[in-house]
Amino acid sequence: xxxxxxxxxxxxxxxxxxxxxxxxxxxxxxxxxxxxxxxxxxxxxxxxxxxxxxxxxxxxxxxxxxxxxxxxxxxxxxxxxxxxxxxxxxxxxxxxxxxxxxxxxxxxxxxxxxxxxxxxxxxxxxxxxxxxxxxxxxxxxxxxxxxxxxxxxxxxxxxxxxxxxxxxxxxxxxxxxxxxxxxxxxxxxxx
Numbered sequence: 001x002x003x004x005x006x007x008x009x010x011x012x013x014x015x016x017x018x019x020x021x022x023x024x025x026x027x028x029x030x031x032x033x034x035x036x037x038x039x040x041x042x043x044x045x046x047x048x049x050x051x052x053x054x055x056x057x058x059x060x061x062x063x064x065x066x067x068x069x070x071x072x073x074x075x076x077x078x079x080x081x082x083x084x085x086x087x088x089x090x091x092x093x094x095x096x097x098x099x100x101x102x103x104x105x106x107x108x109x110x111x112x113x114x115x116x117x118x119x120x121x122x123x124x125x126x127x128x129x130x131x132x133x134x135x136x137x138x139x140x141x142x143x144x145x146x147x148x149x150x151x152x153x154x155x156x157x158x159x160x161x162x163x164x165x166x167x168x169x170x171x172x173x174x175x176x177x178x179x180x181x182x183x184x185x186x187x188x189x190x191x
Contacts, residue, residue, distance in 0.1 A: 072129060084132060084175065086140075131151045
């Protein structure tokens, strides 16, 4: 009888230790991914869970919105052959879609915001350059929203492959080396 009580007490202590050491709590801005025993990992966001010590591991994926400054490194010719530079502010975040989140986990697991930001800048710069080449200068200057929407639409498939969504894309500044934009403003005032 004493052996049975001892065994039951030992099992209770082991279960309590597993619960204490395996307790995982995830904030709402981070996905904690528990993997190891099952084929598919478990994503924990804004709640708590239990992992089995030594048999499962936890990894983190940031879900915070990340600000990215996207600038054209060199002047890019528009559709009407006027070289411009564009500076834009972009907000991106890991998609909450389960399939995209798996992609984001495979690309950015345990990575910091700077790593994600650097990965995104290259993709967005290429898309900005592509859209600049498709539009005329006057169109870009007068309808920045249309330009931003085109870039966002063009970049969305590339971002989806990384598991990210573009939350917002805003053009902050459009400049050119030959003062064409400034002269367009003067022409409008004189007419």
